[in-house]
């Protein structure tokens with residue numbers, strides 16, 4: 085089950101439970117009694133109950149499902165999954181009447197991640213009941229809604245999580261346990277503590293972000309929570325390099341919607357990647373495995389037909405990584421990104437690396453691409469790299485891309501190529517519906533790059549030419 089699905093399940097469950105005041109202010113015993121109502125715990129795919137003895141094994145099976153395999157075996161599985169993606173696209177394609185070409189598509193050998201342990205530079209920890217019934221447990225969820233058995237297990241025994249992240253999550257757990265404020269299990273239950281995110285860079289610097297629901301509290305109460313949080317970390321002796329606090333009433337808030345308040349330290353993380361330095365805001369996406377990302381970006385540059393006169397379109401550009409890595413090989417780059425702070429990072433990153441041929445546009449691809457292309461009237465050769473995350477590309481963005489004949493190659497970077505939206509995007513690129521006048525793309529190559537050792541996930545580069 086995906087993290088989002090688990091979160092939805094969790095919210096549903098606690099909507100049911102929220103009417104019972106013991107969640108918010110009851111004693112540990114009352115909470116335990118309450119918890120017994122959602123017991124009969126079993127991990128997804130397992131029938132045996134989750135207990136304090138087997139909880140760490142259970143969370144490993146959720147978070148590191150390939151952890152029991154050798155790395156070679158993991159890569160073999162991901163290689164054959166990449167072939168399956170090719171077969172699925174070809175099968176889907178057979179059902180369509182007007183087509184580009186997908187049959188010639190080859191699947192390259194998977195590139196391994198240079199690191200397979202402690203590689204995650206960002207973890208968003210949730211808060212929920214632990215197996216012992218403690219309602220203030222910080223970690224990751226396991227369980228199934230059907231069996232009403234969602235439970236939170238600390239990350240202490242996971243090998244893909246960095247030690248500094250685990251240590252900070254433990255201090256935060258101690259903090260919320262020492263506080264009288266309740267946990268926010270669903271957005272309208274009046275609770276406070278929501279999530280705790282830790283990010284880090286290769287130099288070992290950490291950025292911690294505590295997110296709370298403002299509930300009915302006034303600004304002074306929220307200020308008090310912030311003071312207490314900072315004091316607690318300072319006294320613990322385990323201090324992040326920077327500490328942020330955000331209040332958020334919805335599932336997730338950007339800095340624009342609800343500012344990240346810096347309580348301590350520097351406002352940004354900096355990361356080195358392929359001889360470039362990147363500034364990263366709390367809000368901005370950065371690939372979770374930096375060494376793996378270096379391989380990914382190197383492969384993108386290898387596969388892209390970049391010429392000195394090429395304009396590179398970097399769609400969903402985050403902090404500008406792909407543009408800046410490719411910038412010296414092309415005439416210019418235009419990045420489009422929906423998160424404002426990430427765009428600010430991308431612009432600064434260009435300047436800090438003495439790169440002056442990249443421009444970054446704030447907005448969604450579906451809204452801004454049309455205008456970005458209109459401004460490219462001097463371009464003679466355009467290559468697009470799209471990296472939209474699990475959500476895939478919006479219909480309108482797809483339409484604009486397909487209609488722009490200048491785009492002769494498109495590299496679709498997908499961390500969830502079997503996701504229905506991504507799959508629809510692949511078919512749209514290669515299909516030519518009856519009345520359409522555009523030339524369809526041919527899917528020429530699939531290149532897997534492993535960014536997520538021990539998990540089922542794998543990054544795919546799908547190369548479309550026309």
Ligand SMILES: C[S@@+](CC[C@H](N)C(=O)[O-])C[C@H]1O[C@@H](n2cnc3c(N)ncnc32)[C@H](O)[C@@H]1O
Nearest residue numbers: 369400401402405421422423448449471472473
């Ligand atoms: C998987 S990340 C890739 C970022 C970047 N290419 C990198 O490698 O670091 C996807 C990015 O797309 C942005 N995004 C998601 N939907 C978008 C949209 N419709 N328009 C523009 N940006 C979008 C997200 O904010 C995020 O920064």
